[in-house]
Amino acid sequence: MASAGLGWIAIARLGLVQAALGAVVVLTTSTLNRVMVVELAIAAVIPGLLVGLHYAVQIARPLWGHGSDVGGSRSGWILGGLALLAISGTGAAATTFLFEIRFAYGLAAALVCYALIGVGIGACGTSLLALLASRTAPERRPAAATIVWMMMIAGIVITAIVTGSVLDPYSHARLVAVTAATGTVVFVIAALALWRLERNAVRLDTATATLPSDAHGITARSFRVSLAETWGDAQARVFTVFVFVSMLAYSTQDLILEPFGGLLFAMTPGETTKLSGVQHAGVFAGMALVGVAGSLLARSRPRILKFFIVSGCLGSALALAGLALGSALAPAWPLKSNIFLLGLANGAFAVAAIGTMMALAGAGGAKREGIRMGVWGAAQAIAFGLGGILGTVALDVARAVSGDTALSFTLVFAGEAVLFLNAAVLAVRIGRAPRRAPRASELPLPLAAAE
Numbered sequence: 001m002a003s004a005g006l007g008w009i010a011i012a013r014l015g016l017v018q019a020a021l022g023a024v025v026v027l028t029t030s031t032l033n034r035v036m037v038v039e040l041a042i043a044a045v046i047p048g049l050l051v052g053l054h055y056a057v058q059i060a061r062p063l064w065g066h067g068s069d070v071g072g073s074r075s076g077w078i079l080g081g082l083a084l085l086a087i088s089g090t091g092a093a094a095t096t097f098l099f100e101i102r103f104a105y106g107l108a109a110a111l112v113c114y115a116l117i118g119v120g121i122g123a124c125g126t127s128l129l130a131l132l133a134s135r136t137a138p139e140r141r142p143a144a145a146t147i148v149w150m151m152m153i154a155g156i157v158i159t160a161i162v163t164g165s166v167l168d169p170y171s172h173a174r175l176v177a178v179t180a181a182t183g184t185v186v187f188v189i190a191a192l193a194l195w196r197l198e199r200n201a202v203r204l205d206t207a208t209a210t211l212p213s214d215a216h217g218i219t220a221r222s223f224r225v226s227l228a229e230t231w232g233d234a235q236a237r238v239f240t241v242f243v244f245v246s247m248l249a250y251s252t253q254d255l256i257l258e259p260f261g262g263l264l265f266a267m268t269p270g271e272t273t274k275l276s277g278v279q280h281a282g283v284f285a286g287m288a289l290v291g292v293a294g295s296l297l298a299r300s301r302p303r304i305l306k307f308f309i310v311s312g313c314l315g316s317a318l319a320l321a322g323l324a325l326g327s328a329l330a331p332a333w334p335l336k337s338n339i340f341l342l343g344l345a346n347g348a349f350a351v352a353a354i355g356t357m358m359a360l361a362g363a364g365g366a367k368r369e370g371i372r373m374g375v376w377g378a379a380q381a382i383a384f385g386l387g388g389i390l391g392t393v394a395l396d397v398a399r400a401v402s403g404d405t406a407l408s409f410t411l412v413f414a415g416e417a418v419l420f421l422n423a424a425v426l427a428v429r430i431g432r433a434p435r436r437a438p439r440a441s442e443l444p445l446p447l448a449a450a451e
Helices: 008-037 045-070 074-101 103-135 138-166 172-194 223-232 234-252 257-264 269-297 304-329 335-362 369-402 405-429
Strands: none
Touching: 008 045, 008 074, 008 103, 008 138, 008 172, 045 074, 045 103, 045 223, 045 369, 074 103, 074 172, 103 335, 103 369, 138 172, 138 269, 138 304, 138 335, 223 234, 223 369, 234 304, 234 335, 234 369, 234 405, 257 269, 257 304, 257 405, 269 304, 269 335, 304 335, 304 405, 335 369, 369 405
16 A cells, blocks of 8 residues: 655665665765876876866756656656666776777766766666655654655765775776775665655645646656746746855865865874764764754744755855964864864755755646656766866966965955855745746836826
8 A cells, every 4th residue: 555655765775776876976976086086097187077077967867857857757767777887887897998009998988877877876866866855744754854865874984984995906907806896785675665656655746737748648748848937936046056156165165175274274184084074974974963953843933944054055155254364274174063063054055956956846736756856866977077076276366366375265265155145046046936027916006207
């Protein structure tokens, strides 16, 4: 018998799928990057551009989301995307052999593999969020977003620990074997987690589409029409801009925090790595806070997620302003506390935004969650791709112009704080009723020409 929406066990099963996704991604965007730079002595810009390519490809997320909307099963899209990710990730690991034979061969193969990695991530991740949005009760969405994202981070951490222990002594063959084994194991886990899950959890919205349907009962609307409908929704459009601006601010800090600790606070590589751990601990705490408080207060305070989004963006801006000030006061500034607060605010706003995304995805009507999740996923991917590049470029340009490292970090962190302030302003508009056009009787009377 079908249940009314996803239960906690079913939500945790989707969290396992998200963890499986993160497990493969960490090998291709972290471990393989390190191998290219260190073992293969390739310029760091090459793996940076390859990672940027996998984000750029995800601009097509709306197309894959629409495919899961009009298709018969989102689970098929999830598993298909994960399988493609596992295969292309293994192929990317195998390009290490080609790079040693001839750089051009390795680069050509890596470009294809990373493009397919982006397709796999986009198809799997978009459909997973659409399934979660269409099957989760509103009062469970804050906790559901927290569970799924914390399990993804846990999957990344566990994979990093396990694969790190079996990769030594390093060889290209061992890297390929570990990547292939990881992809196989997590695919099996995801397939078991999804077994009959979509079939047993009915949709929460019972609205039927008003558009014509084909012989199979699937809404017959083109991708172009669906995309226009989504962008024509004022709330969906505001939320898209918010996602882009907030994720741009969120990702711009990623590649400069550890250099910040090393250059201005004289931290060793091990110490800056621990600093990254402090930030992730803050992210975990922020996610947990939203998950618990959001679930407890969802019925009595329906705008609780919006509160966490706005306060999380403001808190992130404040923490980044602290880092900007800390640049001038280094090494006396309490850096670890500042970084933890940054992670706390980041985690709070990110999970609250995901919970809001789930609610807005269903607001477009039945079988439209995928296209909406795709639009927002594309905005996020573009922002993440640009963020890492802009942060490092802005820092290099500022250092070249000013010749002052501390001032350069101050300017970059201050710029990120401004982005988060803008994101907070946009977040205030989320959920507001659109302004009603005045009726003809309410318009002022026209003045005569002489007047």
